Amino acid sequence: MNPDLDALKPYPFERLAKLKAGVTPPTGLTHIPLTIGEPQHAPFAAALETLQAHQLEFARYPATAGTPELREAIAGWATRRFGLEGLDPERQVLPVNGTREAIFAFVQAALDRGRPARVAVPNPFYQIYEGAALLAGGQPLYLDCRVENGFRPDFDAVPAETWREVQAVFLCSPGNPTGAVTPIAEFEKLIALADEFDFLIASDECYSELYLDEAAPPPGLLEACAKLGRHDYRRCLVFHSLSKRSNLPGLRSGFVAGDAEVISAFKRYRTYHGCAMSLPVQHASITAWNDEAHVRANRDSYREKFAAVTEILGPVLDFPMPEASFYLWPAVPGGDDEAFTRELFAVEHVSVLPGSYMGRVNASHGNPGAGRLRLALVAELESTKEAAHRIRRFIERRA
Numbered sequence: 001m002n003p004d005l006d007a008l009k010p011y012p013f014e015r016l017a018k019l020k021a022g023v024t025p026p027t028g029l030t031h032i033p034l035t036i037g038e039p040q041h042a043p044f045a046a047a048l049e050t051l052q053a054h055q056l057e058f059a060r061y062p063a064t065a066g067t068p069e070l071r072e073a074i075a076g077w078a079t080r081r082f083g084l085e086g087l088d089p090e091r092q093v094l095p096v097n098g099t100r101e102a103i104f105a106f107v108q109a110a111l112d113r114g115r116p117a118r119v120a121v122p123n124p125f126y127q128i129y130e131g132a133a134l135l136a137g138g139q140p141l142y143l144d145c146r147v148e149n150g151f152r153p154d155f156d157a158v159p160a161e162t163w164r165e166v167q168a169v170f171l172c173s174p175g176n177p178t179g180a181v182t183p184i185a186e187f188e189k190l191i192a193l194a195d196e197f198d199f200l201i202a203s204d205e206c207y208s209e210l211y212l213d214e215a216a217p218p219p220g221l222l223e224a225c226a227k228l229g230r231h232d233y234r235r236c237l238v239f240h241s242l243s244k245r246s247n248l249p250g251l252r253s254g255f256v257a258g259d260a261e262v263i264s265a266f267k268r269y270r271t272y273h274g275c276a277m278s279l280p281v282q283h284a285s286i287t288a289w290n291d292e293a294h295v296r297a298n299r300d301s302y303r304e305k306f307a308a309v310t311e312i313l314g315p316v317l318d319f320p321m322p323e324a325s326f327y328l329w330p331a332v333p334g335g336d337d338e339a340f341t342r343e344l345f346a347v348e349h350v351s352v353l354p355g356s357y358m359g360r361v362n363a364s365h366g367n368p369g370a371g372r373l374r375l376a377l378v379a380e381l382e383s384t385k386e387a388a389h390r391i392r393r394f395i396e397r398r399a
């Protein structure tokens with residue numbers, strides 16, 4: 001077996017299951033999980049209708065590159081959403097089976113094992129970045145996202161000798177778990193560093209359509225490129241998905257877009273990888289990318305939940321109000337995120353994720369996720385409010 005498998009860390013939810021093992025929650029309370037970032041809102045109905053209408057096309061093999069119609073729908077959406085002058089659907093867009101699979105595969109295709117291969121990731125982070133780097137023979141470089149830097153990586157703190165070993169940098173904006181949004185100026189700073197030290201930027205933007213201020217959508221990496229006049233998007237790739245935008249996580253539909261040379265090499269890798277998107281899913285995806293009304297309604301639902309939960313939990317928890325995503329990232333009263341999580345489950349039958357499970361220890365500053373919780377506000381409004389009331393009751397009784 002690949003010896004690099006031994007370097008993989010347990011997934012956060014494996015650790016959570018062990019933490020809760022042996023605990024018997026009260027049977028009179030329904031379990032409310034705020035752990036996995038799986039949308040519980042109704043999936044976009046028109047996309048499902050399209051999927052069914054094209055079900056006989058499951059009998060055909062799809063092409064790795066996807067259909068021209070899907071690539072055109074994706075390019076059109078990205079151009080409208082991020083104010084691009086153009087995105088070539090033939091050379092700069094590649095449909096993928098969800099961003100998780102694509103992110104993992106991208107790292108396998110991108111890293112050169114013949115030289116130092118560091119992969120910079122935000123810390124705390126979505127664990128697939130780390131696992132992909134390790135299995136590609138790379139070494140993760142953890143960039144702490146702490147409150148003093150707005151829960152975003154501090155690129156200025158990385159010395160030049162370290163940048164020289166970096167082959168890829170992952171961004172997650174809006175951030176998981178923090179909800180922090182990368183401003184255009186920071187994208188531009190990272191692009192300049194990529195030019196200087198010759199690395200690729202991979203921007204995971206799967207939460208980009210879940211934002212609280214309708215007048216302030218989060219910017220993206222390709223948008224920053226366009227403002228710099230870099231319409232070839234050199235060294236830059238973005239990853240987008242229908243999972244959160246359209247409440248279709250099971251459809252496994254997303255795309256990668258950016259630098260045509262990188263897209264071409266990645267497509268060649270994927271041809272051997274054997275992960276083309278089925279034709280019915282492609283048709284459903286076209287329907288979803290071409291509609292914005294359901295996405296606005298989805299944002300409205302999340303705004304209502306954030307407003308309700310903030311009112312309930314604001315008096316007892318300290319948390320930054322996220323600009324986007326569907327997570328809260330509160331500090332834990334008393335500072336022990338594992339103890340709080342286990343006791344909350346035992347007393348109130350509510351599951352949350354310890355922040356330390358999403359981070360890695362920095363030798364000089366500790367784990368930047370420690371002492372915090374990730375709350376995924378994905379359930380319907382009443383269940384989410386009930387969970388918030390139980391958390392508040394638990395904190396007030398525990399004080």
